[in-house]
Amino acid sequence: MKAQFNWIFILVAGAILLIFFVSFAFKYKALQEEKLNIEILVNLDRSLTNLQSSPFTTIDEIKLPVELEVSCNNLIVNDKKYVNNNFLFSPNKLKNKMLILYKQFSMPFKITEFYYLISPDKKFFLVYNPGNSLAEQYIDNLIKDLPEKFKANVVKATNAGNGKNIYFYNANVNATKIIVMQNKVNIITSLNTYEDVNEELIYAAVFSDNFDCNYNKLNKKANNIAKLYYEKAVLLQNSRCSYVAMANELNNFKLTQTKSTSIETINEGLSFQDCPTLY
Helix, strand or coil: CHHHHHHHHHHHHHHHHHHHHHHHHHHHHHHHHHHHHHHHHHHHHHHHHHHHCCCCCEEEEEEEEEEEEECCCEEEECCEEEECCCEEECCCEEEEEEEEEEEEEECCCEEEEEEEEECCCCCEEEECCCCCHHHHHHHHHHHHCCCHHHHCCEEEECCCCCCEEEECCCCCCCCCEEEECCCCEEEECCCCEECCCCHHHHHHHHHCCCHHHHHHHHHHHHHHHHHHHHHHHHHHCCCCCCCHHHHHHHHCCCCCHHHHHHHHHHHHHHHHCCCCCCC
16 A cells, blocks of 8 residues: 555656656746847847948848848748837848848938848849830939949849849739839839839838838828928927928928939028028
């Protein structure tokens, strides 16, 4: 009887120990994954912050030990979701290595920072019709303005390739289209048309799988900043310096190249009149 009790005690104690070690192993695994997630996010945040210190176009590189998912408002690592408040223009998934290209976004005053994220093995094909010299020249300029590491991933092509295809004509395909005209450039996605955009937004449409969401977020931020400048223009108004034209432009602000040029011209005109510029 005593021997049976001993065996029962050993089995119960063994089961308790087994449960403890299994539980510990799962918790340790979860802890290590969380630690890895945080390391990836800290490295990314550090890179984004360091890039902001430069007023110029800058590039950085990060190794990714696990796959990173990028959406408009979130970063996902190992199925864990983290809030993203930056403007990250990227494919939905990045792995192995990530290149980050930084550009300030101004239209015409500074609005925010843009970060273009790609994996070195991801190709982007800028597809055009051979007879369209305007689109071809625009593509040449886009590629020329990229850092060398990004240039290797962007391909000028007359046919679709094995990667993300961006069409520089109104192709009958479910893909991003960029229409180059003499006086403006439009972006057409499956959800919307964005008229009269600048080069930074073109890059955003090329590299991002979440352009529409990012643009909506950007448009709200741009309009909020325009309202602040409008209020500043009203406060600066006086008998010697007129800010009426500037206030009118800002009161009807749109995220377009034409509006940007108009505001920039008025701002420069204020400096010629020895009046305080708005920005």
